[in-house]
Amino acid sequence: ETGVTQSPTHLIKTRGQQVTLRCSSQSGHNTVSWYQQALGQGPQFIFQYYREEENGRGNFPPRFSGLQFPNYSSELNVNALELDDSALYLCASSYSNFYEQYFGPGTRLTVT
Amino acid sequence: KNEVEQSPQNLTAQEGEFITINCSYSVGISALHWLQQHPGGGIVSLFMLSSGKKKHGRLIATINIQEKHSSLHITASHPRDSAVYICAVRSGNQFYFGTGTSLTVIP
Numbered sequence: 562e563t564g565v566t567q568s569p570t571h572l573i574k575t576r577g578q579q580v581t582l583r584c585s586s587q588s589g590h591n592t593v594s595w596y597q598q599a600l601g602q603g604p605q606f607i608f609q610y611y612r613e614e615e616n617g618r619g620n621f622p623p624r625f626s627g628l629q630f631p632n633y634s635s636e637l638n639v640n641a642l643e644l645d646d647s648a649l650y651l652c653a654s655s656y657s658n659f660y661e662q663y664f665g666p667g668t669r670l671t672v673t
Numbered sequence: 674k675n676e677v678e679q680s681p682q683n684l685t686a687q688e689g690e691f692i693t694i695n696c697s698y699s700v701g702i703s704a705l706h707w708l709q710q711h712p713g714g715g716i717v718s719l720f721m722l723s724s725g726k727k728k729h730g731r732l733i734a735t736i737n738i739q740e741k742h743s744s745l746h747i748t749a750s751h752p753r754d755s756a757v758y759i760c761a762v763r764s765g766n767q768f769y770f771g772t773g774t775s776l777t778v779i780p
């Protein structure tokens with residue numbers, strides 16, 4: 562059973578650009594959540610997908626969007642990058658909301 | 674005001690000491706999570722609970738739904754317990770996180 566993986570590990574982008582981050586869920590997990598963690602802060606909830614449908618969203622603007630695929634892998638897309646988007650982006654998968662989440666190692670995004 | 678408050682923010686303990694980290698929340702919840710984050714960012718889920726008490730090895734988590742409060746206890750602390758401990762709650766379709774408690778256990 563493989564764990565949750567994320568790619569890339571690190572990424573540097575310029576303000577105004579677009580970025581796509583990827584997450585591969587643990588086998589059998591149909592729920593994936595994405596979180597943003599700024600340096601020295603706790604994570605903040607971006608959104609959650611369950612069986613390819615968004616079923617929860619935090620206080621993030623529409624330029625943060627996502628997809629979940631039939632194999633339950635997932636993408637986080639961020640358009641028009643801003644300097645404040647620099648953070649660690651974490652995904653976590655689970656069987657459903659009633660089970661524990663398994664976190665990936667994160668993608669460190671730096672926007673210059 | 675944050676929906677989830679943790680205390681203390683920072684904690685230093687001698688190896689072997691009993692440690693308590695507290696979490697209070699202000700929203701209705703369906704579950705509360707305790708997470709451990711090591712330097713470098715990796716997060717591990719320690720507990721998910723909605724009532725009562727859970728125990729894994731030297732770690733114990735309790736929750737009091739009426740008082741909207743949870744505690745994480747570490748018995749016989751060890752330097753390898755040094756990490757940031759984060760409390761998170763699920764409320765409806767939202768997740769709210771505390772800012773974390775940074776624990777350092779000195780040999």
